[in-house]
Amino acid sequence: MPHSASAAGRSAPSPRPARGRREPKRAHPDHEVARGLKGVIATETRLSHVDGERGVLVIGGFPVETLAPHAAFEDVLFLLWHDRVPTADESTHLRRDLAASRAMPDAALPLLRAAAARSLPAMDALRMSAATLSLSDPAPDDPSRSANLARAVRAVATFPTLAAAYARLCEGRAPLTPRGDLGHVANYLYMLSGDTPSPNSTRALETYFNTVVDHGMNASTFTARVIASTRSDLISALVGAVGALKGPLHGGAPGPALDMVFEIRRRAAASGRSLAEEAGAWVRETLTHGDRVMGFGHRVYKVRDPRADVLGEAARDLFVDHRDRALYDDVRAIEGVVVHTLGKLKPGRRLETNVEFYTAMLLHGVGLPTELFTPTFALARAGGWTAHVIEQLDQDQLIRPESRYVGGWDRTWA
């Protein structure tokens, strides 16, 4: 049975009802809406520090530049989970533990097959299959810190197996069994291609994993913490985080940065003009259309994104002996022209090369297809998510903001 609202009770769509209507008093009448929570410090964390004004990123006490290019990802996980560098024994133990935990839950494979049959985004496949980790939890009701650390190990160990299996299923190939003799990052590359990766590729991807493992209170990490703040479980929090990272405003769009490079190369080859000429033309054209040049500028960093340097150097090292060395040289040439042209056309905006640009180079260089860029980001960020969930559960503080009502008042259900 339908009902009709009392016309008299329907206010204009204004946040302030007209005089004479009953307006419930607001709890905080003087408060502004903190749109997007920009500038609101939601929590304390010991995991990472982002200083966008100075271009500084500290991960577990280490400036990203000193940590990312040298550390094994497993040791960075230990650092985040335990707030210190592991001893030799602890490092060996965690590697063994992670390597032994890579098998996907039984329920995951049918979901990945069904997702591949429909060509769903890889992030949806990762989200659905990661959710089934609850089915293989040896102690699903245990809320202790040690049980959550064990869950963190299993989740981080399993994510690459899920992503690689999905990538192969989408290509009509059978998933590969993880190889326990390889490290976390090398095994991911192996599970994708079936080949033992080169030390160069492994180091490049490991540097990428370390660089993006954590980054302050980004939207996916925040999602994981809000979920954990209700005393929910670690897997629920991770599944929420995967869902948030899927969004193009967060997971980023490293694909378009690469597309730009290939498009400029194609145009130069077709026109006979230089890369520099085509790159400059491309930037002017993009800005004329009111579009953003992908791969330059960042919401938080007002100066150069420190991750861009780390990944730029990692990409340089990767391409030293690479079959596609020319691509790297072209990319650096194009980058120079783009930054120069943006500087002229958008003065004062400091549109430096950002992490997406070098991410695209590096991930392409180790052989990943564009569709795997965001899922691969998720495999790395899972280290940060798990550590944040455990930190949030330790803090045990419900995260529950307020909202300002801007709807109608005093409608009557007839």
Place this chain on the structure above:
Amino acid sequence: MPHSASAAGRSAPSPRPARGRREPKRAHPDHEVARGLKGVIATETRLSHVDGERGVLVIGGFPVETLAPHAAFEDVLFLLWHDRVPTADESTHLRRDLAASRAMPDAALPLLRAAAARSLPAMDALRMSAATLSLSDPAPDDPSRSANLARAVRAVATFPTLAAAYARLCEGRAPLTPRGDLGHVANYLYMLSGDTPSPNSTRALETYFNTVVDHGMNASTFTARVIASTRSDLISALVGAVGALKGPLHGGAPGPALDMVFEIRRRAAASGRSLAEEAGAWVRETLTHGDRVMGFGHRVYKVRDPRADVLGEAARDLFVDHRDRALYDDVRAIEGVVVHTLGKLKPGRRLETNVEFYTAMLLHGVGLPTELFTPTFALARAGGWTAHVIEQLDQDQLIRPESRYVGGWDRTWA
């Protein structure tokens, strides 16, 4: 290979590093940490208004008291999704649409069986199976408003099928096929028991669904909005919300309120003392142990929770002809003594009967086992979640707060 941190670089676990260490400047040095985001207005919404100071809850422009006891849940869904009451045709159309969308995705049943075999919490089963809605999305890449409204219909229609199937599987019974001739709430009761529910039971549960369909920026709704704020998809946002509602600090613990009633009854029967005496003794005992009396008081409402009145009256109407009428009388007697005793022992705290107390009565009265209380809350709140996701996607504003770093500084990776 293990690494060791530079000992000199390891600061004390204080938020302020010692003098002489390099401390990156904070973006907002004067800002306090907004712990739990309490009092922070994260967004505007037209969906509901919670005024805890005055005990007011407005849902889509209607005071909860005028809406919840009278409306069909389907019409409340229309109200939240479209910001107006449906016409007769629109109401019929939405009912038909919802009824036709109740079948669970193919991939859900094996997950529910696997979860039942392990006796997982029903919220985990709901989360995992709801995630597979992506597999039956007719247009998974369509980000349009109309596609999201269609997703909202399918999700809200499917949730009761998933929850009821899981409940039956856990009891070793086969899931039932939804009945298209029943309304949303009546069909849920049917799918649980296999019996056509009485009009009294349906009305009581429908009033419950309407009462809890939305409640400002609670943690699960906020989770859904943070996920949607990255331009991720509606199903990802809902799955995150289910994960957040699972947490006992949010999904609530209506079970313990009922346990209290049964325990006081058991003691009175055993001791021969009156319910009132046992209830008073129970409250004093609980407070002496430093425990909280479940079912009384609320984080937001400083006066009487308006939902408690609505649900109290719905429970009264439900029990008028109920086989367990005596339980209702006992509950009201116990409630009176508990509120009175709390008033004496905790003066100034205004520990009124809250929504959990009457929720427990009402859900028990319509035949739901305690394990289904939180999932049933989720089935109702799914209406609010879907509407908030669509509103957030319309606003298109990334939600990304900041954090304050309290870890070490300038460690060196050796």
